[in-house]
Amino acid sequence: MLDDIDRRILRLMQADPAISLPDLADRAGLTVGKCARRIEWLRESGVLIGQEVVIDWRALDYAVHVSLRVTLDKTIVRAFDEFIAAARLVPEVIEIQTLLGRVDVRLSVIARDLGHYQAIYRDQILMLPHIADIESLMTVAVVKSDEALPL
Amino acid sequence: MTELDDIDRGILQALQADGGLSASELGRRFDLSQPAAWRRVRRLQEEGVIAGQRVRLDAGKLGFGVTVFLGVKLATKGRVSLEDFERAVTAIREVQTVELVLGLYDYRLRVVARDLADFERVLRRRIMTLPGVGNVEANVLLSEERRPGPL
Numbered sequence: 001m002l003d004d005i006d007r008r009i010l011r012l013m014q015a016d017p018a019i020s021l022p023d024l025a026d027r028a029g030l031t032v033g034k035c036a037r038r039i040e041w042l043r044e045s046g047v048l049i050g051q052e053v054v055i056d057w058r059a060l061d062y063a064v065h066v067s068l069r070v071t072l073d074k075t076i077v078r079a080f081d082e083f084i085a086a087a088r089l090v091p092e093v094i095e096i097q098t099l100l101g102r103v104d105v106r107l108s109v110i111a112r113d114l115g116h117y118q119a120i121y122r123d124q125i126l127m128l129p130h131i132a133d134i135e136s137l138m139t140v141a142v143v144k145s146d147e148a149l150p151l
Numbered sequence: 152m153t154e155l156d157d158i159d160r161g162i163l164q165a166l167q168a169d170g171g172l173s174a175s176e177l178g179r180r181f182d183l184s185q186p187a188a189w190r191r192v193r194r195l196q197e198e199g200v201i202a203g204q205r206v207r208l209d210a211g212k213l214g215f216g217v218t219v220f221l222g223v224k225l226a227t228k229g230r231v232s233l234e235d236f237e238r239a240v241t242a243i244r245e246v247q248t249v250e251l252v253l254g255l256y257d258y259r260l261r262v263v264a265r266d267l268a269d270f271e272r273v274l275r276r277r278i279m280t281l282p283g284v285g286n287v288e289a290n291v292l293l294s295e296e297r298r299p300g301p302l
Contacts, residue, residue, distance in 0.1 A: 013206045017170075017205055046209055047212045049208060050171055052205050053167060059199040091300065092300070095297055097294065097295045097296075100293055101290030137254035139259075143249035144240075146248075149247075151213065
């Protein structure tokens, strides 16, 4: 089980992923050795999966970000599997989520500009199998994106 | 815009999978000296392609069993109400991401909760009481995968 000190370590790491071990130990009120052992344990137990870099696609000239909300034809038994397998092959799809609600699957799609988006949508997205309905939300601004858990 | 060569793309893919890779490890993988690998990562950071790092935690193991995407429509619009809404919504700890979108909804939120009862509490007490909030649609996240993108 996690205790308050483990939670404090994870909170500090969430707030500053690049924090050094001595700083982290200091702010968690631990010796470096004890702090390192706790981090090791958090990794071994699978709570702490690792670190990932956040890529800003705008810096690579991908200015358009669209959230596509897809309803699938559920009369087809393998609709989910086949749709997702095909969506994985579209390089501009950067996230695939399955959902329970009015929408079945959500895809995050990036494109260089609206013309490029239109081409991806027409030539690749609409070709994906078993789509019953599709709606799009275009991201205008990201207001908050830290994805931190409220520990 | 930033021009990438094949090695830059490889480095970005490797860091997407494991953001904790050291310059010497990247150097080994891409047949570069450690300083050369470090300079490439540094350049990607300086040019904003690598926007930051994120700690990956297992939300389920930390007791957050439910993630819900909310589409929120504002009842009243105007600059002031958008600002009021954004200020209030970003302050909610359970709200991980907030995007201003064009389409059926005005905002897209990602919300974590311990379970459905906890989600209902967050929805009733925090989301539905936000300034200007109108219609809300909820979809519960079942599965999620991030793709490397067009690298």
